[in-house]
Amino acid sequence: MFLCTKLIFFLQMFNLLTMPMNGEKTEDATEEVKIEVLHLPNECDPKSKRGDLLNAHYDGYLANDGSKFYCSRSEKEGHPKWLVLGVGQVIKGLEIGMMNMCPGEKRKVTIPPSLAYGIHGSGKIPPNATLIFEIELYAVTQGPRSVNAFKQIDLDQDKQLSRDEIKHYLMEDFKKDDKPRDLAREDWILEDIFKKNDHDGDGFISTKEYNIYQHDEL
């Protein structure tokens, strides 16, 4: 579990994961997400914000008949999900519904179709479906695209990431996992990182290209 989480964390640093629950893009801003707090812990720190890495369980129901279409507890041996908030990893309505949430908090979130799967639906979700999620948030931690993550990779501290720096970071990371190295795979990951992040093609990933959240100063 730990190793698996670590690798996922790394891949998320560079947007390499496919997004499993991408909702439909929509222009309809008239509909809103309804948030009911079911349990609020006495202590609320830190509150979730864009870019944070969250650990949570959530069950999804169709509002019209109450049937359950998704249950994170029945996946991956019941381990809670890790997700980065505000990067399109989950449907828009969930992103909104999980903002400013405390570790230990439970919410019931009602999401209109325009902020879920829209007029077409997807898989088990019928067209124009309003969704209800029951969310239990366990942990709010620093997200992958944080200043600290950037600084950790940027060995010479020139505020840009070179191929060598990322390669070094990748190597260290795989070493910790105690797995045999797979050079071809490492090269492929490195190429993919640059393809997706080095927008101006200068061979470095700048802080801007890395897209640090929260406008933290380096």
Ligand SMILES: *[C@@H]1O[C@H](CO)[C@@H](O)[C@H](O)[C@H]1NC(C)=O
């Ligand atoms: C879904 O909603 C849209 C817009 O309100 C409507 O045009 C469409 O017919 C609906 N689809 C179904 C299957 O109800």
Ligand SMILES: [Ca+2]
């Ligand atoms: Ca550097």
Ligand SMILES: [Ca+2]
């Ligand atoms: Ca660049």
